[in-house]
Amino acid sequence: MTPEQLALRDAVRSLLDKHSDVRAAVETPHGHDKDVWARLCDIGVLPIPEQYGGSGAELPETLVVLQELGRTLTPAPLLASMMAARALLEAGNEEACARLLPRIADGAVATLVWPWDNAQTGLDGTARYVLDGDTAEILLATDGTDLYEVDLATVTREHTPAMDQTRRLATVHLDGAETTRLGRWSPRIRDVALAALSAEQVGAAARALELTVEYTKTRVQFGKPIGSFQALKHRMADMHVLVETARSAAEAATDEVSAAVAKVYCSEAFFKVAAEMVQLHGGIAITWEHDAHLYLKRAHGSGQLFGSPREHLDRLSRSTLG
Template structure:
Protein backbone atom coordinates (compact mmCIF):
# COMPACT_ATOMS: atom_id res chain seq x y z
CA UNK A 1 0.00 0.00 0.00
CA UNK A 2 1.03 3.60 -0.52
CA UNK A 3 1.98 5.79 2.47
CA UNK A 4 -1.39 7.53 2.13
CA UNK A 5 -3.25 4.22 2.23
CA UNK A 6 -1.26 3.08 5.25
CA UNK A 7 -2.15 6.34 7.00
CA UNK A 8 -5.81 5.78 6.15
CA UNK A 9 -5.63 2.22 7.48
CA UNK A 10 -4.14 3.43 10.74
CA UNK A 11 -6.77 6.19 11.04
CA UNK A 12 -9.67 3.80 10.44
CA UNK A 13 -8.20 1.15 12.74
CA UNK A 14 -7.64 3.69 15.50
CA UNK A 15 -11.21 4.96 15.13
CA UNK A 16 -12.65 1.45 15.27
CA UNK A 17 -10.49 0.46 18.23
CA UNK A 18 -11.94 3.39 20.19
CA UNK A 19 -15.55 3.43 19.03
CA UNK A 20 -16.55 0.12 17.44
CA UNK A 21 -18.72 -2.16 19.56
CA UNK A 22 -20.20 -4.80 17.29
CA UNK A 23 -22.53 -6.28 19.90
CA UNK A 24 -23.96 -2.92 20.91
CA UNK A 25 -24.37 -1.93 17.26
CA UNK A 26 -26.33 -5.00 16.19
CA UNK A 27 -28.72 -4.54 19.11
CA UNK A 28 -29.67 -0.99 18.06
CA UNK A 29 -32.78 -0.48 15.89
CA UNK A 30 -30.68 0.63 12.92
CA UNK A 31 -28.13 -2.12 13.34
CA UNK A 32 -25.12 0.17 13.26
CA UNK A 33 -23.60 3.08 15.20
CA UNK A 34 -24.69 6.26 13.43
CA UNK A 35 -22.05 8.38 15.17
CA UNK A 36 -19.30 5.99 14.09
CA UNK A 37 -20.64 6.01 10.52
CA UNK A 38 -20.50 9.80 10.52
CA UNK A 39 -16.89 9.71 11.72
CA UNK A 40 -15.96 7.24 8.97
CA UNK A 41 -17.51 9.49 6.33
CA UNK A 42 -15.52 12.36 7.82
CA UNK A 43 -12.30 10.43 7.21
CA UNK A 44 -13.34 10.15 3.57
CA UNK A 45 -13.70 6.42 2.96
CA UNK A 46 -16.36 6.68 0.25
CA UNK A 47 -15.15 6.75 -3.39
CA UNK A 48 -16.83 10.03 -4.30
CA UNK A 49 -15.01 12.75 -6.30
CA UNK A 50 -14.32 16.11 -4.70
CA UNK A 51 -16.60 17.92 -7.16
CA UNK A 52 -19.52 16.06 -5.57
CA UNK A 53 -18.53 16.79 -1.99
CA UNK A 54 -16.38 13.71 -1.44
CA UNK A 55 -12.76 13.39 -0.40
CA UNK A 56 -11.62 12.13 -3.79
CA UNK A 57 -10.85 8.69 -2.40
CA UNK A 58 -10.65 5.91 -4.93
CA UNK A 59 -11.69 2.30 -4.74
CA UNK A 60 -8.31 1.17 -3.31
CA UNK A 61 -8.81 3.51 -0.34
CA UNK A 62 -12.35 2.24 0.16
CA UNK A 63 -11.01 -1.32 0.12
CA UNK A 64 -8.58 -0.38 2.90
CA UNK A 65 -11.48 0.84 5.01
CA UNK A 66 -13.57 -2.23 4.20
CA UNK A 67 -10.70 -4.46 5.30
CA UNK A 68 -10.62 -2.69 8.65
CA UNK A 69 -14.40 -2.95 9.04
CA UNK A 70 -14.06 -6.65 8.26
CA UNK A 71 -11.40 -7.09 10.96
CA UNK A 72 -13.80 -5.92 13.64
CA UNK A 73 -17.03 -7.08 11.94
CA UNK A 74 -18.23 -3.50 12.42
CA UNK A 75 -21.74 -3.05 11.01
CA UNK A 76 -21.60 0.03 8.77
CA UNK A 77 -23.27 0.80 5.42
CA UNK A 78 -19.98 1.39 3.58
CA UNK A 79 -20.37 -1.47 1.12
CA UNK A 80 -23.94 -0.60 0.13
CA UNK A 81 -23.26 3.13 -0.19
CA UNK A 82 -20.09 2.48 -2.20
CA UNK A 83 -21.96 0.38 -4.75
CA UNK A 84 -24.73 2.96 -5.04
CA UNK A 85 -22.19 5.75 -5.53
CA UNK A 86 -20.25 3.86 -8.19
CA UNK A 87 -23.43 2.92 -10.03
CA UNK A 88 -24.43 6.60 -10.05
CA UNK A 89 -21.04 7.73 -11.35
CA UNK A 90 -21.19 5.14 -14.13
CA UNK A 91 -24.42 6.64 -15.52
CA UNK A 92 -22.69 9.88 -16.47
CA UNK A 93 -25.79 11.80 -15.37
CA UNK A 94 -24.35 15.02 -13.93
CA UNK A 95 -27.69 16.19 -12.56
CA UNK A 96 -28.35 12.96 -10.67
CA UNK A 97 -24.77 12.79 -9.40
CA UNK A 98 -24.84 16.41 -8.30
CA UNK A 99 -28.11 15.84 -6.46
CA UNK A 100 -27.41 12.48 -4.80
CA UNK A 101 -23.65 12.02 -4.35
CA UNK A 102 -23.15 14.96 -1.94
CA UNK A 103 -25.81 13.43 0.30
CA UNK A 104 -24.07 10.05 0.24
CA UNK A 105 -20.73 11.75 1.01
CA UNK A 106 -22.38 13.36 4.04
CA UNK A 107 -23.38 9.97 5.41
CA UNK A 108 -26.85 9.42 3.97
CA UNK A 109 -27.27 5.68 3.48
CA UNK A 110 -27.82 4.57 -0.12
CA UNK A 111 -28.84 1.09 -1.25
CA UNK A 112 -28.80 -0.67 -4.59
CA UNK A 113 -31.50 -3.18 -5.58
CA UNK A 114 -29.66 -5.44 -7.98
CA UNK A 115 -30.30 -7.49 -10.02
CA UNK A 116 -33.89 -6.70 -11.00
CA UNK A 117 -35.68 -8.46 -13.86
CA UNK A 118 -38.64 -6.10 -14.42
CA UNK A 119 -37.80 -3.44 -17.03
CA UNK A 120 -41.00 -1.45 -17.00
CA UNK A 121 -41.35 2.19 -15.91
CA UNK A 122 -43.81 1.14 -13.22
CA UNK A 123 -42.08 -1.35 -10.97
CA UNK A 124 -43.78 -4.29 -9.30
CA UNK A 125 -42.12 -7.12 -7.44
CA UNK A 126 -40.00 -8.07 -4.46
CA UNK A 127 -36.25 -7.92 -3.98
CA UNK A 128 -34.64 -9.86 -1.15
CA UNK A 129 -31.32 -9.58 0.63
CA UNK A 130 -30.81 -5.91 -0.26
CA UNK A 131 -27.88 -4.46 1.67
CA UNK A 132 -29.18 -1.81 4.11
CA UNK A 133 -32.34 -1.57 2.01
CA UNK A 134 -34.66 -0.87 4.93
CA UNK A 135 -32.52 2.00 6.24
CA UNK A 136 -31.57 3.68 2.97
CA UNK A 137 -32.69 7.22 2.26
CA UNK A 138 -31.60 6.80 -1.36
CA UNK A 139 -32.79 3.67 -3.16
CA UNK A 140 -31.48 2.78 -6.61
CA UNK A 141 -32.52 -0.11 -8.81
CA UNK A 142 -30.63 -1.80 -11.63
CA UNK A 143 -32.20 -4.11 -14.20
CA UNK A 144 -29.01 -4.99 -16.05
CA UNK A 145 -29.56 -2.29 -18.68
CA UNK A 146 -30.38 0.92 -16.82
CA UNK A 147 -30.13 2.45 -13.36
CA UNK A 148 -33.27 3.92 -11.77
CA UNK A 149 -34.09 5.96 -8.70
CA UNK A 150 -37.07 4.83 -6.63
CA UNK A 151 -39.24 7.45 -4.95
CA UNK A 152 -39.31 6.35 -1.31
CA UNK A 153 -42.24 8.63 -0.57
CA UNK A 154 -44.67 6.55 -2.60
CA UNK A 155 -47.08 4.20 -0.80
CA UNK A 156 -46.11 1.42 -3.22
CA UNK A 157 -42.67 1.13 -1.65
CA UNK A 158 -42.40 -0.90 1.55
CA UNK A 159 -39.26 -2.24 3.18
CA UNK A 160 -38.57 -4.55 6.07
CA UNK A 161 -35.52 -5.83 7.86
CA UNK A 162 -34.73 -9.46 7.01
CA UNK A 163 -33.18 -11.34 9.94
CA UNK A 164 -30.24 -13.42 8.77
CA UNK A 165 -27.73 -15.85 10.20
CA UNK A 166 -25.13 -13.09 10.27
CA UNK A 167 -26.37 -10.37 12.66
CA UNK A 168 -23.55 -8.03 11.64
CA UNK A 169 -24.84 -7.64 8.07
CA UNK A 170 -28.02 -5.60 7.57
CA UNK A 171 -30.25 -7.14 4.90
CA UNK A 172 -33.76 -6.14 3.83
CA UNK A 173 -36.69 -7.17 1.70
CA UNK A 174 -37.98 -4.44 -0.60
CA UNK A 175 -41.55 -4.66 -1.92
CA UNK A 176 -42.47 -2.51 -4.92
CA UNK A 177 -46.10 -2.21 -6.02
CA UNK A 178 -46.64 0.24 -8.85
CA UNK A 179 -43.62 2.28 -7.81
CA UNK A 180 -42.39 4.90 -10.27
CA UNK A 181 -38.78 4.43 -11.31
CA UNK A 182 -36.91 7.42 -12.73
CA UNK A 183 -34.22 6.37 -15.19
CA UNK A 184 -30.87 7.95 -14.39
CA UNK A 185 -28.73 6.40 -17.09
CA UNK A 186 -27.12 3.18 -18.27
CA UNK A 187 -26.12 0.40 -15.90
CA UNK A 188 -22.45 -0.50 -16.01
CA UNK A 189 -21.54 -4.21 -15.70
CA UNK A 190 -18.33 -3.04 -14.02
CA UNK A 191 -20.35 -2.34 -10.87
CA UNK A 192 -20.62 -6.10 -10.38
CA UNK A 193 -16.83 -6.40 -10.51
CA UNK A 194 -16.51 -3.48 -8.08
CA UNK A 195 -18.90 -5.25 -5.71
CA UNK A 196 -16.93 -8.51 -5.82
CA UNK A 197 -13.58 -6.77 -5.31
CA UNK A 198 -14.90 -4.68 -2.42
CA UNK A 199 -16.40 -7.70 -0.69
CA UNK A 200 -13.14 -9.60 -1.14
CA UNK A 201 -11.23 -6.84 0.66
CA UNK A 202 -13.65 -7.06 3.56
CA UNK A 203 -13.36 -10.86 3.69
CA UNK A 204 -9.57 -10.72 3.81
CA UNK A 205 -9.65 -8.26 6.70
CA UNK A 206 -12.00 -10.51 8.64
CA UNK A 207 -10.01 -13.67 7.88
CA UNK A 208 -6.74 -12.04 8.96
CA UNK A 209 -8.24 -10.96 12.28
CA UNK A 210 -9.80 -14.37 12.87
CA UNK A 211 -6.36 -15.93 12.45
CA UNK A 212 -4.77 -13.33 14.76
CA UNK A 213 -7.28 -14.11 17.51
CA UNK A 214 -6.73 -17.83 17.06
CA UNK A 215 -2.96 -17.54 17.32
CA UNK A 216 -3.32 -15.40 20.45
CA UNK A 217 -5.62 -18.01 22.00
CA UNK A 218 -3.25 -20.91 21.31
CA UNK A 219 -0.45 -19.03 23.07
CA UNK A 220 -2.41 -18.77 26.30
CA UNK A 221 -4.55 -21.94 26.32
CA UNK A 222 -2.62 -24.53 28.32
CA UNK A 223 -3.15 -28.26 27.94
CA UNK A 224 -0.91 -31.06 29.26
CA UNK A 225 1.22 -28.43 30.95
CA UNK A 226 2.08 -26.36 27.87
CA UNK A 227 0.39 -23.85 25.50
CA UNK A 228 -1.49 -25.70 22.79
CA UNK A 229 0.16 -23.47 20.18
CA UNK A 230 3.45 -25.26 20.88
CA UNK A 231 2.11 -28.56 19.53
CA UNK A 232 3.46 -29.27 16.07
CA UNK A 233 0.11 -30.34 14.59
CA UNK A 234 -1.48 -27.03 15.54
CA UNK A 235 1.54 -25.09 14.29
CA UNK A 236 1.09 -26.71 10.89
CA UNK A 237 -2.62 -25.91 10.81
CA UNK A 238 -2.04 -22.25 11.64
CA UNK A 239 0.80 -22.01 9.12
CA UNK A 240 -1.56 -23.30 6.44
CA UNK A 241 -4.14 -20.71 7.48
CA UNK A 242 -1.52 -17.96 7.23
CA UNK A 243 -0.78 -19.00 3.66
CA UNK A 244 -4.51 -18.99 2.89
CA UNK A 245 -4.94 -15.46 4.25
CA UNK A 246 -1.95 -14.05 2.38
CA UNK A 247 -2.89 -15.64 -0.94
CA UNK A 248 -6.43 -14.35 -0.45
CA UNK A 249 -4.97 -10.89 0.17
CA UNK A 250 -3.08 -11.12 -3.11
CA UNK A 251 -6.24 -12.15 -4.95
CA UNK A 252 -8.16 -9.25 -3.45
CA UNK A 253 -5.47 -6.73 -4.37
CA UNK A 254 -5.43 -8.05 -7.95
CA UNK A 255 -9.24 -7.94 -8.33
CA UNK A 256 -9.49 -5.62 -11.31
CA UNK A 257 -11.56 -6.73 -14.26
CA UNK A 258 -14.25 -9.35 -14.67
CA UNK A 259 -12.17 -12.50 -14.32
CA UNK A 260 -9.87 -11.30 -11.53
CA UNK A 261 -12.82 -9.98 -9.50
CA UNK A 262 -14.66 -13.28 -9.81
CA UNK A 263 -11.51 -15.21 -8.87
CA UNK A 264 -11.09 -13.02 -5.80
CA UNK A 265 -14.70 -13.57 -4.77
CA UNK A 266 -14.37 -17.34 -5.07
CA UNK A 267 -10.98 -17.64 -3.40
CA UNK A 268 -11.54 -15.14 -0.60
CA UNK A 269 -14.93 -16.63 0.23
CA UNK A 270 -13.49 -20.11 0.59
CA UNK A 271 -10.38 -18.92 2.44
CA UNK A 272 -12.39 -16.87 4.95
CA UNK A 273 -14.76 -19.74 5.62
CA UNK A 274 -11.91 -22.16 6.22
CA UNK A 275 -10.12 -19.77 8.57
CA UNK A 276 -13.34 -19.07 10.50
CA UNK A 277 -14.13 -22.78 10.77
CA UNK A 278 -10.64 -23.50 12.08
CA UNK A 279 -11.04 -20.60 14.51
CA UNK A 280 -14.04 -22.34 16.02
CA UNK A 281 -12.22 -25.67 16.18
CA UNK A 282 -9.04 -24.31 17.76
CA UNK A 283 -10.93 -22.27 20.36
CA UNK A 284 -12.73 -25.39 21.59
CA UNK A 285 -16.07 -25.15 23.40
CA UNK A 286 -15.75 -21.43 24.11
CA UNK A 287 -16.10 -20.67 20.40
CA UNK A 288 -19.74 -21.68 20.26
CA UNK A 289 -20.77 -19.42 23.13
CA UNK A 290 -22.45 -16.08 22.52
CA UNK A 291 -19.84 -14.34 24.69
CA UNK A 292 -17.02 -15.14 22.25
CA UNK A 293 -16.72 -13.60 18.76
CA UNK A 294 -15.71 -16.80 16.95
CA UNK A 295 -19.27 -17.65 15.97
CA UNK A 296 -19.73 -14.12 14.54
CA UNK A 297 -16.75 -14.61 12.22
CA UNK A 298 -18.11 -17.97 11.08
CA UNK A 299 -21.54 -16.47 10.38
CA UNK A 300 -20.01 -13.55 8.49
CA UNK A 301 -17.93 -16.00 6.44
CA UNK A 302 -21.01 -18.02 5.51
CA UNK A 303 -23.15 -14.99 4.70
CA UNK A 304 -20.53 -13.09 2.69
CA UNK A 305 -19.83 -16.17 0.59
CA UNK A 306 -23.42 -16.02 -0.71
CA UNK A 307 -23.51 -12.25 -1.22
CA UNK A 308 -23.43 -11.13 -4.88
CA UNK A 309 -23.54 -14.75 -5.99
CA UNK A 310 -22.02 -17.87 -4.45
CA UNK A 311 -18.55 -19.11 -5.44
CA UNK A 312 -20.23 -21.87 -7.44
CA UNK A 313 -22.27 -19.27 -9.36
CA UNK A 314 -19.15 -17.38 -10.39
CA UNK A 315 -17.25 -20.52 -11.32
CA UNK A 316 -20.18 -21.53 -13.52
CA UNK A 317 -20.35 -18.05 -15.07
CA UNK A 318 -16.67 -18.09 -16.04
CA UNK A 319 -16.57 -21.69 -17.23
CA UNK A 320 -16.21 -22.09 -21.02
Protein backbone atom coordinates in the same frame (compact mmCIF):
# COMPACT_ATOMS: atom_id res chain seq x y z
CA MET B 1 0.04 0.00 -0.06
CA THR B 2 1.07 3.60 -0.61
CA PRO B 3 2.02 5.78 2.37
CA GLU B 4 -1.33 7.53 2.06
CA GLN B 5 -3.20 4.22 2.15
CA LEU B 6 -1.19 3.05 5.15
CA ALA B 7 -2.05 6.28 6.96
CA LEU B 8 -5.72 5.80 6.08
CA ARG B 9 -5.61 2.21 7.35
CA ASP B 10 -4.04 3.29 10.63
CA ALA B 11 -6.56 6.12 11.10
CA VAL B 12 -9.53 3.83 10.46
CA ARG B 13 -8.11 1.06 12.65
CA SER B 14 -7.57 3.52 15.50
CA LEU B 15 -11.11 4.84 15.12
CA LEU B 16 -12.62 1.35 15.16
CA ASP B 17 -10.51 0.25 18.13
CA LYS B 18 -11.85 3.19 20.12
CA HIS B 19 -15.45 3.39 18.97
CA SER B 20 -16.61 0.19 17.26
CA ASP B 21 -18.69 -2.15 19.39
CA VAL B 22 -20.11 -4.86 17.16
CA ARG B 23 -22.26 -6.42 19.87
CA ALA B 24 -23.92 -3.13 20.77
CA ALA B 25 -24.39 -2.25 17.10
CA VAL B 26 -26.20 -5.44 16.13
CA GLU B 27 -28.70 -4.85 18.92
CA THR B 28 -29.67 -1.35 17.75
CA PRO B 29 -32.89 -0.84 15.75
CA HIS B 30 -30.97 0.39 12.70
CA GLY B 31 -28.40 -2.39 12.72
CA HIS B 32 -25.31 -0.19 12.47
CA ASP B 33 -23.34 2.24 14.57
CA LYS B 34 -24.35 5.74 13.46
CA ASP B 35 -21.52 7.37 15.38
CA VAL B 36 -18.86 5.21 13.72
CA TRP B 37 -20.43 5.76 10.31
CA ALA B 38 -20.44 9.54 10.80
CA ARG B 39 -16.77 9.46 11.82
CA LEU B 40 -15.86 7.35 8.81
CA CYS B 41 -17.62 9.80 6.50
CA ASP B 42 -15.69 12.65 8.14
CA ILE B 43 -12.46 10.83 7.25
CA GLY B 44 -13.69 10.54 3.67
CA VAL B 45 -13.84 6.82 3.03
CA LEU B 46 -16.27 6.86 0.11
CA PRO B 47 -15.01 6.98 -3.50
CA ILE B 48 -16.70 10.30 -4.31
CA PRO B 49 -14.94 13.10 -6.24
CA GLU B 50 -14.30 16.43 -4.54
CA GLN B 51 -16.61 18.21 -6.98
CA TYR B 52 -19.51 16.25 -5.45
CA GLY B 53 -18.57 16.84 -1.83
CA GLY B 54 -16.30 13.83 -1.39
CA SER B 55 -12.68 13.58 -0.31
CA GLY B 56 -11.50 12.48 -3.71
CA ALA B 57 -10.74 8.96 -2.48
CA GLU B 58 -10.52 6.29 -5.15
CA LEU B 59 -11.69 2.68 -5.04
CA PRO B 60 -8.34 1.33 -3.67
CA GLU B 61 -8.69 3.57 -0.62
CA THR B 62 -12.24 2.36 0.00
CA LEU B 63 -11.04 -1.25 -0.24
CA VAL B 64 -8.47 -0.52 2.48
CA VAL B 65 -11.27 0.72 4.72
CA LEU B 66 -13.45 -2.29 3.93
CA GLN B 67 -10.65 -4.58 5.09
CA GLU B 68 -10.61 -2.75 8.42
CA LEU B 69 -14.38 -2.97 8.76
CA GLY B 70 -14.10 -6.69 8.04
CA ARG B 71 -11.52 -7.08 10.81
CA THR B 72 -13.94 -5.76 13.42
CA LEU B 73 -17.18 -6.90 11.73
CA THR B 74 -18.37 -3.32 12.15
CA PRO B 75 -21.93 -3.05 10.77
CA ALA B 76 -21.31 0.16 8.81
CA PRO B 77 -23.16 0.73 5.51
CA LEU B 78 -19.99 1.41 3.51
CA LEU B 79 -20.40 -1.50 1.10
CA ALA B 80 -23.94 -0.48 0.17
CA SER B 81 -23.23 3.25 -0.07
CA MET B 82 -20.05 2.87 -2.13
CA MET B 83 -21.86 0.66 -4.65
CA ALA B 84 -24.66 3.21 -4.99
CA ALA B 85 -22.15 6.04 -5.40
CA ARG B 86 -20.21 4.12 -8.02
CA ALA B 87 -23.38 3.30 -9.96
CA LEU B 88 -24.29 7.01 -10.00
CA LEU B 89 -20.88 8.00 -11.29
CA GLU B 90 -20.93 5.30 -13.97
CA ALA B 91 -24.39 6.44 -15.13
CA GLY B 92 -22.94 9.85 -15.96
CA ASN B 93 -25.98 11.89 -14.91
CA GLU B 94 -24.44 15.13 -13.64
CA GLU B 95 -27.71 16.44 -12.18
CA ALA B 96 -28.26 13.26 -10.17
CA CYS B 97 -24.63 13.19 -9.05
CA ALA B 98 -24.75 16.81 -7.91
CA ARG B 99 -27.99 16.15 -6.02
CA LEU B 100 -27.29 12.75 -4.44
CA LEU B 101 -23.54 12.29 -4.05
CA PRO B 102 -23.05 15.16 -1.54
CA ARG B 103 -25.73 13.56 0.64
CA ILE B 104 -23.97 10.20 0.47
CA ALA B 105 -20.62 11.83 1.25
CA ASP B 106 -22.21 13.46 4.32
CA GLY B 107 -23.39 10.10 5.64
CA ALA B 108 -26.81 9.49 4.11
CA VAL B 109 -27.16 5.72 3.72
CA ALA B 110 -27.61 4.72 0.08
CA THR B 111 -28.13 1.30 -1.39
CA LEU B 112 -28.52 -0.42 -4.70
CA VAL B 113 -31.02 -3.05 -5.87
CA TRP B 114 -29.38 -5.03 -8.65
CA PRO B 115 -30.12 -8.45 -10.13
CA TRP B 116 -27.32 -10.52 -8.60
CA ASP B 117 -29.95 -12.76 -6.99
CA ASN B 118 -31.94 -14.91 -9.41
CA ALA B 119 -35.04 -14.31 -7.27
CA GLN B 120 -35.00 -10.63 -8.20
CA THR B 121 -36.98 -9.41 -11.18
CA GLY B 122 -35.52 -6.03 -11.94
CA LEU B 123 -37.96 -3.23 -11.14
CA ASP B 124 -40.97 -5.53 -10.88
CA GLY B 125 -41.57 -7.79 -7.94
CA THR B 126 -39.57 -8.31 -4.78
CA ALA B 127 -35.85 -7.75 -4.23
CA ARG B 128 -34.30 -9.80 -1.45
CA TYR B 129 -31.05 -9.48 0.49
CA VAL B 130 -30.68 -5.76 -0.22
CA LEU B 131 -27.84 -4.29 1.83
CA ASP B 132 -29.24 -1.77 4.36
CA GLY B 133 -32.38 -1.70 2.24
CA ASP B 134 -34.78 -0.96 5.09
CA THR B 135 -32.80 1.99 6.50
CA ALA B 136 -31.44 3.53 3.28
CA GLU B 137 -32.26 7.17 2.63
CA ILE B 138 -31.37 6.86 -1.06
CA LEU B 139 -32.52 3.83 -3.04
CA LEU B 140 -31.24 3.09 -6.54
CA ALA B 141 -32.25 0.14 -8.68
CA THR B 142 -31.45 -1.37 -12.03
CA ASP B 143 -33.23 -3.68 -14.42
CA GLY B 144 -29.89 -4.71 -15.86
CA THR B 145 -30.03 -2.07 -18.58
CA ASP B 146 -30.67 1.30 -16.94
CA LEU B 147 -30.19 2.84 -13.49
CA TYR B 148 -33.17 4.34 -11.65
CA GLU B 149 -33.81 6.36 -8.53
CA VAL B 150 -36.69 4.89 -6.55
CA ASP B 151 -39.17 7.04 -4.66
CA LEU B 152 -38.99 5.65 -1.13
CA ALA B 153 -42.57 6.63 -0.41
CA THR B 154 -43.79 4.18 -3.06
CA VAL B 155 -42.00 1.03 -1.86
CA THR B 156 -42.46 -1.31 1.06
CA ARG B 157 -39.31 -2.35 2.92
CA GLU B 158 -38.70 -4.75 5.76
CA HIS B 159 -35.72 -6.05 7.65
CA THR B 160 -34.72 -9.61 6.76
CA PRO B 161 -33.52 -11.57 9.80
CA ALA B 162 -30.35 -13.49 8.99
CA MET B 163 -27.85 -15.74 10.70
CA ASP B 164 -25.23 -13.01 10.37
CA GLN B 165 -26.43 -10.25 12.66
CA THR B 166 -23.54 -7.99 11.67
CA ARG B 167 -24.91 -7.54 8.14
CA ARG B 168 -28.10 -5.55 7.67
CA LEU B 169 -30.25 -7.08 4.91
CA ALA B 170 -33.75 -6.21 3.78
CA THR B 171 -36.54 -7.19 1.45
CA VAL B 172 -37.77 -4.42 -0.85
CA HIS B 173 -41.12 -4.71 -2.63
CA LEU B 174 -40.86 -2.77 -5.90
CA ASP B 175 -44.30 -3.45 -7.39
CA GLY B 176 -45.84 -0.11 -8.31
CA ALA B 177 -42.75 1.86 -7.29
CA GLU B 178 -42.25 5.28 -8.84
CA THR B 179 -38.84 5.54 -10.48
CA THR B 180 -36.77 8.11 -12.34
CA ARG B 181 -34.29 6.98 -14.96
CA LEU B 182 -30.80 8.29 -14.23
CA GLY B 183 -28.77 6.74 -17.04
CA ARG B 184 -27.26 3.51 -18.27
CA TRP B 185 -26.40 0.68 -15.90
CA SER B 186 -22.75 -0.30 -15.98
CA PRO B 187 -21.94 -4.04 -15.74
CA ARG B 188 -18.67 -2.99 -14.10
CA ILE B 189 -20.59 -2.42 -10.87
CA ARG B 190 -20.71 -6.18 -10.36
CA ASP B 191 -16.92 -6.38 -10.57
CA VAL B 192 -16.56 -3.50 -8.09
CA ALA B 193 -18.99 -5.19 -5.70
CA LEU B 194 -17.11 -8.50 -5.84
CA ALA B 195 -13.75 -6.79 -5.32
CA ALA B 196 -15.12 -4.81 -2.37
CA LEU B 197 -16.65 -7.84 -0.71
CA SER B 198 -13.44 -9.81 -1.24
CA ALA B 199 -11.42 -7.08 0.52
CA GLU B 200 -13.82 -7.18 3.46
CA GLN B 201 -13.54 -10.97 3.65
CA VAL B 202 -9.75 -10.76 3.72
CA GLY B 203 -9.84 -8.35 6.64
CA ALA B 204 -12.18 -10.61 8.60
CA ALA B 205 -10.13 -13.73 7.84
CA ALA B 206 -6.91 -11.99 8.90
CA ARG B 207 -8.44 -10.98 12.22
CA ALA B 208 -9.81 -14.48 12.80
CA LEU B 209 -6.29 -15.82 12.36
CA GLU B 210 -4.85 -13.20 14.73
CA LEU B 211 -7.37 -14.04 17.44
CA THR B 212 -6.65 -17.74 17.05
CA VAL B 213 -2.88 -17.30 17.34
CA GLU B 214 -3.33 -15.09 20.42
CA TYR B 215 -5.58 -17.68 22.06
CA THR B 216 -3.24 -20.60 21.43
CA LYS B 217 -0.42 -18.68 23.13
CA THR B 218 -2.41 -18.37 26.35
CA ARG B 219 -4.45 -21.58 26.48
CA VAL B 220 -2.45 -24.11 28.47
CA GLN B 221 -2.91 -27.86 28.30
CA PHE B 222 -0.58 -30.56 29.63
CA GLY B 223 1.51 -27.78 31.11
CA LYS B 224 2.21 -26.05 27.77
CA PRO B 225 0.50 -23.42 25.59
CA ILE B 226 -1.42 -25.32 22.96
CA GLY B 227 0.19 -23.14 20.30
CA SER B 228 3.45 -24.99 20.93
CA PHE B 229 1.96 -28.30 19.72
CA GLN B 230 3.21 -29.14 16.24
CA ALA B 231 -0.17 -30.26 14.90
CA LEU B 232 -1.74 -26.91 15.79
CA LYS B 233 1.22 -25.01 14.36
CA HIS B 234 0.62 -26.74 11.04
CA ARG B 235 -3.06 -25.86 11.08
CA MET B 236 -2.35 -22.21 11.83
CA ALA B 237 0.30 -22.14 9.11
CA ASP B 238 -2.36 -23.38 6.69
CA MET B 239 -4.66 -20.61 7.89
CA HIS B 240 -1.91 -18.06 7.26
CA VAL B 241 -1.44 -19.34 3.71
CA LEU B 242 -5.19 -19.06 3.08
CA VAL B 243 -5.29 -15.47 4.35
CA GLU B 244 -2.30 -14.29 2.33
CA THR B 245 -3.36 -15.98 -0.91
CA ALA B 246 -6.84 -14.52 -0.43
CA ARG B 247 -5.26 -11.11 0.04
CA SER B 248 -3.39 -11.52 -3.24
CA ALA B 249 -6.58 -12.55 -5.03
CA ALA B 250 -8.48 -9.56 -3.63
CA GLU B 251 -5.75 -7.10 -4.62
CA ALA B 252 -5.71 -8.53 -8.15
CA ALA B 253 -9.48 -8.09 -8.65
CA THR B 254 -9.47 -5.52 -11.43
CA ASP B 255 -11.70 -6.98 -14.15
CA GLU B 256 -14.59 -9.37 -14.67
CA VAL B 257 -12.58 -12.59 -14.44
CA SER B 258 -10.23 -11.59 -11.61
CA ALA B 259 -13.12 -10.16 -9.56
CA ALA B 260 -15.07 -13.41 -9.89
CA VAL B 261 -11.96 -15.43 -9.00
CA ALA B 262 -11.43 -13.24 -5.94
CA LYS B 263 -15.04 -13.73 -4.83
CA VAL B 264 -14.76 -17.50 -5.13
CA TYR B 265 -11.37 -17.83 -3.45
CA CYS B 266 -11.88 -15.27 -0.67
CA SER B 267 -15.29 -16.71 0.22
CA GLU B 268 -13.91 -20.22 0.58
CA ALA B 269 -10.71 -19.11 2.34
CA PHE B 270 -12.61 -17.01 4.88
CA PHE B 271 -15.01 -19.84 5.67
CA LYS B 272 -12.15 -22.31 6.19
CA VAL B 273 -10.26 -19.88 8.44
CA ALA B 274 -13.39 -19.08 10.47
CA ALA B 275 -14.17 -22.79 10.86
CA GLU B 276 -10.61 -23.48 12.04
CA MET B 277 -10.93 -20.56 14.44
CA VAL B 278 -13.89 -22.27 16.08
CA GLN B 279 -12.11 -25.63 16.17
CA LEU B 280 -8.90 -24.30 17.68
CA HIS B 281 -10.71 -22.24 20.31
CA GLY B 282 -12.56 -25.31 21.55
CA GLY B 283 -15.67 -25.01 23.68
CA ILE B 284 -15.33 -21.27 24.31
CA ALA B 285 -15.85 -20.60 20.60
CA ILE B 286 -19.45 -21.75 20.66
CA THR B 287 -20.43 -19.48 23.55
CA TRP B 288 -22.31 -16.26 22.90
CA GLU B 289 -19.70 -14.27 24.82
CA HIS B 290 -16.87 -15.07 22.37
CA ASP B 291 -16.67 -13.47 18.92
CA ALA B 292 -15.71 -16.66 17.06
CA HIS B 293 -19.31 -17.45 16.14
CA LEU B 294 -19.74 -13.95 14.70
CA TYR B 295 -16.85 -14.52 12.29
CA LEU B 296 -18.21 -17.91 11.26
CA LYS B 297 -21.65 -16.43 10.61
CA ARG B 298 -20.16 -13.55 8.62
CA ALA B 299 -18.15 -16.05 6.56
CA HIS B 300 -21.29 -18.04 5.77
CA GLY B 301 -23.34 -14.97 4.89
CA SER B 302 -20.74 -13.16 2.81
CA GLY B 303 -20.03 -16.38 0.92
CA GLN B 304 -23.59 -16.25 -0.46
CA LEU B 305 -23.78 -12.48 -0.94
CA PHE B 306 -23.60 -11.33 -4.57
CA GLY B 307 -23.74 -14.95 -5.69
CA SER B 308 -22.28 -18.13 -4.26
CA PRO B 309 -18.83 -19.42 -5.30
CA ARG B 310 -20.56 -22.12 -7.36
CA GLU B 311 -22.54 -19.52 -9.32
CA HIS B 312 -19.40 -17.57 -10.17
CA LEU B 313 -17.51 -20.72 -11.10
CA ASP B 314 -20.33 -21.63 -13.47
CA ARG B 315 -20.22 -18.11 -14.93
CA LEU B 316 -16.45 -18.29 -15.37
CA SER B 317 -16.65 -21.68 -17.05
CA ARG B 318 -19.29 -20.45 -19.50
CA SER B 319 -17.21 -17.37 -20.26
CA THR B 320 -14.06 -19.44 -20.80
CA LEU B 321 -15.81 -21.98 -22.99
CA GLY B 322 -17.42 -19.19 -24.96
